[in-house]
Amino acid sequence: MDLRVRLLVSLSPLLVALAIISGIALYSQRRVAEAVDAVDRSARNLVEVAQGESIILLEQYYVSELVNGYQLSRRELEQIRTEAQRFFREYTSIHEGFIELELVARVETMIAQHDAALTFLDRGDRQRAQELLQSVDYHRNIRAIHSLTIGAQREYEVQYLARIAALERIINEGFWIAATIVSISIAIALSLAVSLIWQVGKSVDRLTIDAERLTTSDSYGVLSQISPINQLQRLRDAFQHLIDTNYHRQQQLTAALQTQQAQLEREVQLQATIRALSLPITALGPHTIFLPLVGYLDAERSAQLEQTVLNAIQQRRARAVVIDVHGLAAVDEATTQTLIRVGRGAQLLGATAILVGVRPEQALAFTELPIGLFRYARDIPSALSLVS
Numbered sequence: 581m582d583l584r585v586r587l588l589v590s591l592s593p594l595l596v597a598l599a600i601i602s603g604i605a606l607y608s609q610r611r612v613a614e615a616v617d618a619v620d621r622s623a624r625n626l627v628e629v630a631q632g633e634s635i636i637l638l639e640q641y642y643v644s645e646l647v648n649g650y651q652l653s654r655r656e657l658e659q660i661r662t663e664a665q666r667f668f669r670e671y672t673s674i675h676e677g678f679i680e681l682e683l684v685a686r687v688e689t690m691i692a693q694h695d696a697a698l699t700f701l702d703r704g705d706r707q708r709a710q711e712l713l714q715s716v717d718y719h720r721n722i723r724a725i726h727s728l729t730i731g732a733q734r735e736y737e738v739q740y741l742a743r744i745a746a747l748e749r750i751i752n753e754g755f756w757i758a759a760t761i762v763s764i765s766i767a768i769a770l771s772l773a774v775s776l777i778w779q780v781g782k783s784v785d786r787l788t789i790d791a792e793r794l795t796t797s798d799s800y801g802v803l804s805q806i807s808p809i810n811q812l813q814r815l816r817d818a819f820q821h822l823i824d825t826n827y828h829r830q831q832q833l834t835a836a837l838q839t840q841q842a843q844l845e846r847e848v849q850l851q852a853t854i855r856a857l858s859l860p861i862t863a864l865g866p867h868t869i870f871l872p873l874v875g876y877l878d879a880e881r882s883a884q885l886e887q888t889v890l891n892a893i894q895q896r897r898a899r900a901v902v903i904d905v906h907g908l909a910a911v912d913e914a915t916t917q918t919l920i921r922v923g924r925g926a927q928l929l930g931a932t933a934i935l936v937g938v939r940p941e942q943a944l945a946f947t948e949l950p951i952g953l954f955r956y957a958r959d960i961p962s963a964l965s966l967v968s
Contacts, residue, residue: 593772597765598829601758605836608754612843615747622740629736630860633729633872635664636687637960640722641864643694644961647701647709661691683728686721693718722959730907733874751844755837762833859885861892864960867899868967874907882918889922893929900967901926902960906937911945923953934963 642657668684693712700709712718859881864870869892877885889901903922908915923933934955938946957963 591769593765593768594829597761600761601833604754604757604761608750611750612747612754615743615750618743619740619747622736622743625736626733626740629729629732630872632667632683633726634860634862635660635667636690636725636729637862637864637870639664639691639694640960641964643697644713644964647697647706647713649706664691683725683732686725686728689721690718690725693721726906730874733907737875748844751840755840758833758836859888861888863896864902864964865967867897868902868964869893869896869898869900870902870904870960872904872907876909877915877918879914882914885918886922886925890925890929893926893931898931900932900934900963902934902936902957902963902967904937904960905935905942905946906939908942911942913948916945916948920949920953923949927953932967934966936960936963 638660639657642660646654646657664687668687697709697712700706700712859871859873862870871885871889871892873885875881889903892898893901903919905911905919919935926933932955933953934957935946936957936959938956955963955966957966
């Protein structure tokens with residue numbers, strides 16, 4: 581067989597490997613795009629739950645203020661109602677799970693109770709309206725709404741983390757499959773090249789023996805065919821071409837790996853953005869801000885919490901910050917230290933820190949907080965009464 585044909589045979593594993601890697605790259609790109617879409621959907625679900633909770637809190641705040649005699653605009657309440665109806669109508673059209681449907685039903689019950697209280701207020705019976713908002717059924721329904729909201733947030737957070745893990749797994753699988761194929765193809769190509777060099781070396785050895793024999797002999801002789809020497813020279817040029825080709829292919833593989841690394845970095849940035857959205861700051865009044873804490877406070881979220889709260893106090897000139905700790909999954913020493921730093925930072929900026937929603941199992945842990953650093957309230961209306 582001609583040496584050129586043998587060289588092509590030795591290169592064939594690399595060509596096959598490149599074709600396979602190209603197919604894997606296209607398939608992985610489609611899977612990555614699908615995984616990114618899934619992550620985006622989970623992120624939107626988390627944002628929608630937070631937005632729904634904010635709308636519910638605004639509804640409670642406005643109705644409570646109206647019943648307690650504060651002069652607030654009914655038009656703003658109607659706008660909030662309109663926005664809430666539109667939001668939950670779209671929410672139920674997308675999400676048809678038990679938690680979502682139960683949440684919407686509870687919210688409709690709350691709005692009906694608010695309408696009843698406002699009806700008593702319009703008739704001049706403020707005491708009856710206040711009693712309705714202080715009734716056991718009303719507070720039981722409110723607690724159920726908050727529990728369903730927290731449950732939805734946890735469910736979406738689990739989905740989000742699972743989809744992030746799936747995205748990372750897809751990227752890692754593509755990388756390792758490509759690396760394995762390249763390694764195997766290079767090993768096969770090297771084996772064929774060594775075999776080819778061995779066969780060429782045998783021909784060169786025969787020529788060397790002929791040359792040595794002729795140099796020690798006085799008899800006339802004819803050297804072996806010279807054509808193999810010419811083919812050997814061409815073979816050396818072909819090997820140089822092979823090295824150059826492999827170098828360019830290695831550069832292509834490096835560029836592909838850098839592209840995958842850039843995609844992974846963009847996913848990390850997306851995760852950081854979603855974590856930032858997990859600490860929403862909302863306004864409860866002209867100089868009062870509200871922050872609900874949900875899930876666990878690791879080192880990264882703790883640092884983000886401190887910076888977010890202090891920046892919000894400075895930018896909004898807040899005199900009070902209401903922190904809802906009901907959604908915290910665990911209260912350990914690191915969590916209490918984070919809250920202490922937030923409370924002291926708020927004091928230095930001239931704001932009062934108020935903790936609301938403390939659960940019974942959290943109460944003992946919060947006894948470690950310094951006396952006088954925080955004020956405490958059972959719920960948001962109570963916290964607002966402390967501010968006023």
